Amino acid sequence: MLAWFTPERKTWLFQVNPALKFVVFFALLLITLFNQNFPFAVWQAVFYGMLFYLFSGYSIRKLALLSIPLLISFLSSALTLIMFGKGDTVLWQWYLIKISEESIQHGLLLGSKSLSFGFVGFTFLLTIQPVLFFYAMMQQFRMPSKYAYSFIASFRLIPAVTEELQIRRNALKVRNIQFSRGVKGVYERLQMYTVPLFAESIRRAQRIAVAMEAKQYQMGAARTYYYTTHYSRMDTVFVIVMITVIATALSLAFI
């Protein structure tokens, strides 16, 4: 699975400081979230799409595969608004479904926003390493080390947890457990899976915390890092490119 996520080539985006990349991308997504202007939303989606398809460094085949969920989320969010949105200039109506000019426009606005979210999100995920991201958050953005290391430790345990979930699923299958129908069944499912999973995860997390403290892991103290992360010239380039992208999208939309 992880082998799948090795890029074909390392583009300039890979050299950008991961924490800086996160902060900039997060700011871009806030702009996308609060924007209500349709052309601006479309231009943002176009530029972020270029970022994703040209500079993520993955092969066309993989990018096409990753485009499927993006397309689905575009369609599902846009169609909901197109079919059930407000609007006075009705084009077509069938029972509860009412398609109007306004609802189509609102639907496409929402669809473009969800595309922007998807492109930026994937570009970020494809071009960082989670562990380095947390190290950079500590070093460049002063995230308290107890948070960063807790995240790193928990992320390291993901394979163990998914394996446990799989074992539990098989165990229930072997015992031929039948669930009730309806809400009660949902609860039974939830309880059967979560109780052993959480009991084990909590024990494990507690043991790790105790072990870390026993090895003189100190929360507030000044520390050195196994992986050092820096700012480089590429970070300046990145920030300039992103500002240009937003400025261009704004000017294309409003001028």
Next chain:
Amino acid sequence: MKKLKFTDLLITIMIGVVFGILMKFWDDLYTVVKPIMPVARQLIYGMWFMVGPFAYLLIRKPGTALIASIAGASLSAFAGHGIEVLMYGFVQGLAAELVFAAARYKRFSMLVAGLAGVASCAASFTLDLVYGYAALETWALIVKYGLRAISAFIFTGIFAVLIVRALEKTGVTSLIRPVDKKEYSMLDR
């Protein structure tokens, strides 16, 4: 105020991450249900509000709801849902945290937990409105988010409380919760 120790913090984040994994599997179910039964899909949506209140009910310290919610969201973000879920994780966790703060971090009942879930739901609703769902017809908004709020109450108020009770029976909660005065006085006997 009971402060978070490093152990509590690590466990809180671990719970968030485990919930993130569960939500990933839940998401598969949600995607299957999505097109066929729109009502049922809103009714299982409460799972997404469960993480914060659940962590708080388990650890019973201020800040856990918010931190666990962000941790869950960051796992979802890394699992391919995109960075925007972090915004949702943050506002949902914050809303739940505020409800627990209003109860002065002293009540762990179904009502308070359920209200925290509904508050999370309201917070995510606000973000959805900004995102673009404000343009939905009013009836659609009421049906969609009304069902979602009900589901939030069921999942966080009832399911989370019951699962935490079941976990108490396993004995793991004794690892994390502050030791009661009663337990100290038992040593004196």
